[in-house]
Amino acid sequence: MSEIQADAKAPAQRGAFAPLRQPVFAVLWTATVLGNIGSFMRDVASSWLVTDLSASPTAVALIQTAATLPVFLLAIPAGVLSDILDRRRFLIFVQLVLAAVSGTLLVLSHTGALTVEYLIALTFVGGIGAALMGPTWQSIVPELVPRADLKSAVALNSLGINIARSIGPAAGGLILASFGAAVTYGVDVLSYVFVIAALLWWKRPPATDGALQENFFGAFRAGLRYTRASRELHVVLLRAAVFFAFASSVWALLPLVARQMLGGDAGFYGVLLGAVGAGAIGGALVMPRLRERLDADGMLLLAALLTAAVMGSLVFAPPKWLAVALLLLLGLGWIVALTTLNGVAQSILPNWVRGRGLAVYLTVFNGAMAAGSLGWGLVAQAIGVPGTLVAGAAGLVVAGLLFHRIKLPRGEADLQPSNHWPEPLLAEPIAHDRGPVMIQVEYRIRKEDHAAFLDVMKRLSLERRRDGAYAWGLHEDTSDSERVVEWFFVESWAEHLRQHHRVSQADADLQAEALRFHQGEGRPEVHHLLAL
Incomplete structure (x- = not known):
């Protein structure tokens, strides 16, 4: 069994x-x-x-x-x-x-x-x-x-x-x-x-204050x-x-x-x-x-x-x-x-x-x-x-x-954390209250796949917002039509770290669906940009 x-x-x-x-x-x-x-x-x-x-x-x-x-x-x-x-x-x-x-x-x-x-x-x-x-x-x-x-x-x-x-x-x-x-x-x-x-x-056992505890x-x-x-x-x-x-x-x-x-x-x-x-x-x-x-x-x-x-x-x-x-x-x-x-x-x-x-x-x-x-x-x-x-x-x-025509959701998605996001690379330690943070994800998408890719990304945008993003967008490079950049903002570095633990198995499946359109070598390149 x-x-x-x-x-x-x-x-x-x-x-x-x-x-x-x-x-x-x-x-x-x-x-x-x-x-x-x-x-x-x-x-x-x-x-x-x-x-x-x-x-x-x-x-x-x-x-x-x-x-x-x-x-x-x-x-x-x-x-x-x-x-x-x-x-x-x-x-x-x-x-x-x-x-x-x-x-x-x-x-x-x-x-x-x-x-x-x-x-x-x-x-x-x-x-x-x-x-x-x-x-x-x-x-x-x-x-x-x-x-x-x-x-x-x-x-x-x-x-x-x-x-x-x-x-x-x-x-x-x-x-x-x-x-x-x-x-x-x-x-x-x-x-x-x-x-x-x-x-x-x-x-009741005393609660332990984690580094990412929310206020x-x-x-x-x-x-x-x-x-x-x-x-x-x-x-x-x-x-x-x-x-x-x-x-x-x-x-x-x-x-x-x-x-x-x-x-x-x-x-x-x-x-x-x-x-x-x-x-x-x-x-x-x-x-x-x-x-x-x-x-x-x-x-x-x-x-x-x-x-x-x-x-x-x-x-x-x-x-x-x-x-x-x-x-x-x-x-x-x-x-x-x-x-x-x-x-x-x-x-x-x-x-x-x-x-x-x-x-x-x-x-x-x-x-x-x-x-x-x-x-x-x-x-x-x-x-x-x-x-x-x-x-x-x-x-x-x-x-x-x-x-009755507006159907209730079936609730069958796997919402357990996937923990599949790698830890972000840091040049030096970042204070948790620093922000806002802009995350950029660079994809290589064939021109003929843009429409299908956009449909998937519209659904992915809701996942990003559910997990903590307060703004989201998708842009095409004018000098290279196959270079598509997804960006989203979160309010602090701590909130972005929490995003890493919030992504569910169902969200991971949706992200994998988007990655199937990516034509570059390896995974899309990810950048983390902090406001000065």
């Missing part, structure tokens, strides 16, 4: 729950589930309390907006911070902030001083904590499990979120109805104690350059923005659906949200069979049709038992969409920029949710909740069918 075959079979042999045999992962996973249960309980209490404080659909929708807008604004900086700070200490700090938010909500609700303005403001601060925490939690998983268990660990994290989604809202609704908001917020504060204790127990602004710019140059990521972001902008209508208005249309109380609202989580768990179990019949585009279209069908059915104010069943289907559609889009995004991102690329995806996701929630709240203010649900469902179906 080859090494590749052994690696491919290892996860299956070890089992889906193999990561839980790693003590650190098991403790942190359990603590995360408890923390997410507390967060969902807090969200239920806040979403329901705002209906007590105000009957305005806009005020209700603003709670959803306040929770998701910070992720839209801060996901990319959070992704950068997760790469340059000690992740364990950073997570502890964020957990303390979130505990302080819930503790403040506890005091205000207990004293009767809670207002819509306070609720929205504190929800916004909680959203900031969630924005800072999300990319960091994803980034630590490879530190906790062997490489063979990584995919199973990611799947377990998704399962843990949906376990919390199925338990937290229902438990929060019941505690809220039985004991009031202050106790509900108090339970959430207690959940953060478990998470912080687990993080303190985790003895915040440099890493930020590199992530944005990659995003601008990645056509595949653009497709994922477009499909995500369209889907979540329309699907956000049901989430923004669900508290009003539960109270006004279905005549439920806080406990029933929690049950509805718990049904969404249970449906998501069920969806995670049936998704392997769905993937056998549908590709990623088919899965996303199925999610759109299921979500739209649930929204359209809720318009008729069904019996409560039927509403719970419909929310189970909503959970199925939601997990299919989330897993499909997130999985495609992860499959097209190389390791060195995965955190920042996923942060951009989270920005688009939460931006669509935040803007959509606010927009649908304003629409509901004008035409009512039933009419808004119909509009959202119709838009989701139409958009799902139209954008």
